[in-house]
Amino acid sequence: MSIRAVVLALSASALIGSAALAADVYTPDTTEVAIVNNADLIIELGAGVSTQPAYEGADDYIVSGFPIVDLQYLSIPGLFDIGSPDEQQGGLRIGPSFRFIDKRNAADYPELLGTLPLDDSYQIGLRAGYEFPVYETLNIEVYGAARYAFNEGEGFVGDAGFDLISRPTPDLEFKLGPRTSFADSDYMDTYFAVKPIEALGSFGGLRAYDTSGGFKSVGVAASARYEFRPDWFLNANAAWDRLVGDAADSPIAEVGSENQFFAGIGLSRRFNFDLF
Template sequence: MALRFASVVATTLLASTALASAADVSVPYDPAPAAPQPAAIDYGGDDFVFELGIKGVVDPEYLGSDEYRVLPGAIFSVEYLNLPGLGSFGGPDGLGFSIGPSFNVVGERKADDHSELQGLDDVDTTYEAGIKVSYEWQNAEIYGSARYAFGGAEGFVGDAGANLIARPTETVTLKLGPTVSFASKGYMEDYFSVSPAESIASGGRFSAYDAGGGVKSVGVAASARYEFTPDWFLNADASWDRLVGDAADSPIVEAGDKNQYSFTLGVSKRFSLDLF
């Protein structure tokens, strides 16, 4: 059987060689097509390129909750910024170092709206503002942000992460990677601590607890972005975060859920300005 198979292979190879020689055909090597590259954008003389849009958000009712709500949200990101004398951040292909603003809003937490929180103090809406820096390669990126929180909770909060990036076409970008978030003691106290007075007011359902600062959560985030027409984008994001450390040990979280999920879907448009 082995000799017969070898004979068939040899005959086939000889026949193929003979046919190629007779036809005098030369077949060049055809490598696999290269992966799509980020489309380079001609900014012309513009110094500031950014995106604005709207989105729908599905996230927990409050930090540590096991119930979810749907809210509207805004999309704002800086794609390119040129500052005379200081240099430029971002670029036409979206690769390299970039820096821009970072914002977040955490909705109010009212005990009257959630029977499981009876006895706890309300926390007003918290606003967070700061900066985000990132560095992107063709197939990966790293990023980090730091924000100051004020309003309902006060302190500092931030997050960091890394993503693998896939670009199946020039108009589609997919990202997936791990995330970690941090918060100062003041921020953690406002959301996760239980004072002795609150413990008594809750009828003992919540024991007194003093949360410290540090790592707040770890998780995974994924995003998909589609440029369906020039300068218009459809954006979808999903994340899973697990509260850890002092946040996870809070009686408030123990009565809810350490696992926190978020989903967003939105549309945005690129704008360009000539500032200088």
């Protein structure tokens, strides 16, 4: 079975599994709602595992961990409110945005013969979105995220898009929507450029190539979240990105793949704090 088939099967089983759990529906009682409504800070924390490309533009996949950090609501009396105690109401949401890029070494990937090794890279920044209702059980969220990459792939990266959000029951949530990503010239140069000395070292396998900043990929993402116990959630997600622009034309993508698949599953818990 090809790696794409494995990724798609994992995505489908994760999403279907989360939906199947909805047979045992949990409905918050009035006590819980009262506690949530008195909270000044509502945050969701957790972790999961995902399968993703081994490097930017790769045709090989690895399994790694990822954090779940979601700020649902923050209220500073007399100043501002972000989000809402009731997820159904939507509103403005601002929270952290993270991404980890694994190291890349030609010793592990023969198709990259001649390229210089790249160390791990870390990205940290902010994500902002605004959710508004369309129908009784359908909302739309427009969002954007900007992150700074450091350690190896230094530069600014980000993504933007919108999601259709359905919450057919209080304990079940589905999201689906298009997205795009972008990066500055420094980041693109690190992961998609090929220096003349690298092209020489590849013995004709890679051509020299320069990059510039701009759009990096377009794609679609889907997720499902199920509250199987009060404040405890199962999360499943899947995504497909297609490299565009300088990233798609790069020799790195030519020996790898323009199509990038992601799938993951995780566990998280919601915390409510009365700060004031």
